[in-house]
Amino acid sequence: MVDLSVQIGSVTLRNPVMPASGTIAEGFAEIVDLGRLGAIVLKTITPDIRQGTQPPRVAEFTDATLFSIGIPSKGPDYLLESTLPVYAGFGVPVVASVSADSVEDFGTLAAYISAPGVAAIEANVSCPNLRAHGQAFGMDPEATAEVIRAMKARTDTPIWAKLTPNVGDIAQIARAAEAAGADALVVSNALLGMAVDAENMRPRLGNVIGGLTGNAVKPVILRMVHQVAQAVSIPIIGCGGIANGEDAVEYLLAGATAVQFGTVNFIEPAAMEDAIAWIEAYCRRHGVTEVRALTGAMSPRHDQKSPLQSAVL
Amino acid sequence: MVDLSVQIGSVTLRNPVMPASGTIAEGFAEIVDLGRLGAIVLKTITPDIRQGTQPPRVAEFTDATLFSIGIPSKGPDYLLESTLPVYAGFGVPVVASVSADSVEDFGTLAAYISAPGVAAIEANVSCPNLRAHGQAFGMDPEATAEVIRAMKARTDTPIWAKLTPNVGDIAQIARAAEAAGADALVVSNALLGMAVDAENMRPRLGNVIGGLTGNAVKPVILRMVHQVAQAVSIPIIGCGGIANGEDAVEYLLAGATAVQFGTVNFIEPAAMEDAIAWIEAYCRRHGVTEVRALTGAMSPRHDQKSPLQSAVL
Amino acid sequence: MTATCPAPSTAPDPAPAAAFPIADTACRVVSNEPVNAEYRLLLAEAGPAALTAEAGQFFQLKCPPTTLDRPFLRRPMSVYRIDRQNGQIGFLYKVTGKGTRGLSTLVPGDTLEAIGPLGLGFTLPAGTRHVLLVARGVGLATLTPLVQMARAAGAEVTAILSARNPAMVMSRDELAAQGARVIEVTDTAGDSDMAQVEALLRRLHAEQPFDFAATCGSNRLLQLTKALSAEWQIAGQAAMEAFMGCGMGMCYACVLPVTAPSGETIFKRVCREGPVFSIEEVQSW
Amino acid sequence: MTATCPAPSTAPDPAPAAAFPIADTACRVVSNEPVNAEYRLLLAEAGPAALTAEAGQFFQLKCPPTTLDRPFLRRPMSVYRIDRQNGQIGFLYKVTGKGTRGLSTLVPGDTLEAIGPLGLGFTLPAGTRHVLLVARGVGLATLTPLVQMARAAGAEVTAILSARNPAMVMSRDELAAQGARVIEVTDTAGDSDMAQVEALLRRLHAEQPFDFAATCGSNRLLQLTKALSAEWQIAGQAAMEAFMGCGMGMCYACVLPVTAPSGETIFKRVCREGPVFSIEEVQSW
Ligand SMILES: Cc1cc2nc3c(=O)[nH]c(=O)nc-3n(C[C@H](O)[C@H](O)[C@H](O)COP(=O)(O)OP(=O)(O)OC[C@H]3O[C@@H](n4cnc5c(N)ncnc54)[C@H](O)[C@@H]3O)c2cc1C
Ligand SMILES: Cc1cc2nc3c(=O)[nH]c(=O)nc-3n(C[C@H](O)[C@H](O)[C@H](O)COP(=O)(O)OP(=O)(O)OC[C@H]3O[C@@H](n4cnc5c(N)ncnc54)[C@H](O)[C@@H]3O)c2cc1C
């Protein structure tokens, strides 16, 4: 028997596989058994009610998609009254996700939704900080830290900081979030991208810019997990381009304790369940009795590493 | 007749297509006619002689590659004595590329190689600044500006700043380079990535981290060109995932004046020549008589743009 | 939860709903033949969940990669035929891009992965007696099973099929066989412009009043049907399209601006609150 | 510069070098048949540039996408047959991963895009009289055209072919037909271990001294051949492999640590300074 359970701070997951925020909704329970997942992560909500961006909202590439949705949100009351009850019966930790335009609102919202059915709260800091010319909180270590501090001050529910990959030094942001008290880090949200239709000379998304997700981004986010793992000691949840058990194991080896599946849920609803089975078989094949032993278990390729790792080309 | 010529500061290119630094070498002239390109960009050299990183140096994905080469360099004398003569006879502007460990060395090297056959010098600022804990110059606006200022102070040859995409706010770096006197911006070098072999639990590259290049990165770099085009008024040279004429036109529409082809040269040596023909046909089809009219010609999708462009998901 | 289909003979009647009302079913392809120069009909054996599909609902089809294309997302396709007798579902699709090109490579015996049934289908008001269908192009695929539904509910159906030319008018026989009166208008015959279609509809309504209208496939026909339904004060529905991410209500990519009862414009998901909308709320596309 | 091949009959003799010494040639596939359980032989019509290929050189082959795989980079393959008479080149390849799986789907009449000839081939010292070839596995593909070259230069050739089992020994007939003495050693026969091969080589050298040695395909055989060449003070070359990005000397991905005359270790590009290296400079891999 392989012990698949992992520990994210005070939260125990029966296995390391969960959906990424915004990539499942109530309807998913009509198709798959959510009770088999390690956790259920809900779509980000904001304090206010939002409609989101102008369509078209999706463009497709080889092994990747560009989505621009803009966090349509029905607000915190809807979360407490309508969303949480749907997921309450699966016996799986439910993780809420919040975003806001100001540090204070992050704190207030975290306090407001700290209901019994919420096992942890993800702070989605990829949204613009209205006090910093709309630059995302997550692009600045201090703003990230302030968000986490404000949330920790207002609730005892564990706080997971979901970092943005659109930064230079992800390790710096990760350290700031850890120092501010984050219980875990989700690495990461989506790379920003864009697509142009050459023939009609227009952007392919209504919002021009969107989030690039899907398997094609895996090398970039995997590198960030590796960098963050060398910088912090709180658990890391890998997220970016994971589509199957092998992808998940790569993230664990690079330093993640658990993983989130995003875009693949839109295409293969069974992907997470299949991955749990694959990871178990992988552990058995490699004589690993506890999946947590895989975290950071990648061996270096050579005895010493190049001191100039970033001079790559 | 379509006028394909474009102007990069004081340098006139007969068409907007050129190779990206490090993706062609002398041997390319044995396969294609370099005389048909807009410019010839040489591989980055450093002041010292370097061997580069440990193999394996390449891993392959769908529509992308991860290379870690580490700028093997034969130094400036080899450039002047052996490399430049090879490219002198094509009647095409030759652009050198330099990198160094310190601001001073960037300036010294630029001065040293300012020979008659060098039409412009690219500053590859994606390499680690040894005075800033090895963080790449290009990740910091001030370090980028210092490099450009040091080079401009030591030579009259036009300086193109080749930015790194591994930053949060690329527009900020672009503005710093422009203010420091850069004649053009190349957007951009490669995203950093990594690959792990799950079965043998090792990184797939000797250097662990490498540069992710090829078509899969296009959405990210295209977005950066769009952002930089809104921030600066010097010419932008787009570079990232361009494999054909259509990709090139997308970059022009997003704000580039010219484009660089990288990884595709390894796979389709005729790609640049084919693209020049495609761009000409595209212009004809759209009634465009001068290719430079395409620069930034993308029309917005809607009347007004979302004020929250970065809150994309 | 990939379910494998039972052999059709073991499921002659609407089977009881599966454990999950929506399934990702590995369906065995029965046939996949061209019906004209642009469209193909794909028939596949379906499982119990899939066979609960109703007119207007759709499936998310996994489009096989070819040597040229690698479609990433699934593609939405309205259910065109629901054959509970033979345990089959059918799709009528136009080969337009890489996804549908992939679909066209399927041969009998291959597996078609289909998630569904998805979305809200048509609902006929109780007591409906005369249904007007107005379809163009691919809209026909979506409206065809509505004839079956209307006839089963005891209503008569008049179907206006608009197309570029007579060769492009599909399923006229299928509709007629199910008891619909079929009227074709084509660009080549010169009777498909809005003025003539409007005159036609008014004449038909005068002869035998419609009490329900459904449309799909053309923005201009939608506007016309919407205006006439309002004028005639009859209920109407329109099946809408949007670029989809998931088709399962999860990604919010497929939103359409609709007019809320309050008069303000709100976004609704085509895959979840649609694809069939009340004709009053839809705007244009 | 994609060149199209002339029909083979129009190019019966080594054609004059093309405008560019290296070409990306669209070659027509003549045949692509399995030679045993693991290897296939691909023959294709080649243009004048390609036909200048020499033993030890290679081509960068574009591997066709399949419905499952989409190989991105080209794959390096040694030229196995250079048939200037019929205007054909041939590759002997092992189906290992997605690129070679793609190659295996080519059928006669298809187009094979091949960049080449690339790299430095073998060079026999003037006056060479007895050449030793030591090959295992895919190394055979690389060494085979060297027999032709050596015989043309008037040298005799003794080829040691090492393999897992006799079924895996390839081209023994081809080598014999070209006038090489062929000696097989196999794991199943138990005579392929290093001690026995060393004894065999010493015996052969004693009978009729070798004055040139070439090896490819096994690290252990390389070490052995290198040691014996040094001891016997004869020239030797080894054909090496490395993961390649471009195959054209442009990316520096394919570097191999070699021992410079100074004794220090430097990197050389397998695709440009190789794939054939002097046996003294190569280390192990
Ligand atoms: C609810 C619904 C039901 C549909 N039913 C049918 C049907 O029964 N028969 C039929 O032929 N077509 C139908 N369509 C349209 C069909 O989904 C598209 O033609 C198909 O997705 C095109 O994919 P492609 O890869 O071949 O084309 P491409 O143009 O290569 O597609 C590129 C992308 O755009 C999307 N896309 C392109 N055209 C459309 C479109 N018209 N609507 C939505 N997304 C689109 C694709 O899904 C894909 O993500 C329906 C669409 C919806 C939303
Ligand atoms: C100069 C040279 C000549 C060669 N000649 C032959 C030959 O004549 N016959 C033959 O069967 N093989 C030959 N090889 C090896 C052949 O290139 C690889 O077997 C092939 O690239 C495997 O590709 P794949 O996609 O099928 O396998 P995969 O394992 O899927 O390849 C993944 C990646 O690794 C690279 N790779 C994998 N194995 C090797 C290898 N052994 N050497 C170099 N790169 C590798 C591939 O090129 C690709 O980039 C030669 C290699 C070199 C460098």
Ligand SMILES: Cc1cc2nc3c(=O)[nH]c(=O)nc-3n(C[C@H](O)[C@H](O)[C@H](O)COP(=O)(O)O)c2cc1C
């Ligand atoms: C349609 C869509 C909606 C998303 N919504 C959210 C969200 O509300 N909050 C959030 O933190 N991330 C959101 N994300 C980002 C995902 O959680 C995840 O970080 C990203 O998709 C990368 O993972 P992937 O490559 O596996 O898809 C969304 C992604 C997509 C594709």
Ligand SMILES: Cc1cc2nc3c(=O)[nH]c(=O)nc-3n(C[C@H](O)[C@H](O)[C@H](O)COP(=O)(O)O)c2cc1C
């Ligand atoms: C093998 C390799 C070597 C490279 N060497 C350099 C270099 O020396 N200097 C530099 O500025 N960029 C270098 N680059 C980056 C390219 O110039 C280019 O920015 C990158 O490949 C992105 O373009 P692409 O997606 O078209 O390949 C190199 C890229 C590759 C793949």
Ligand code: FES
């Ligand atoms: S397509 Fe994802 S919500 Fe409708």
Ligand code: FES
């Ligand atoms: S493979 Fe690119 S230099 Fe050798």
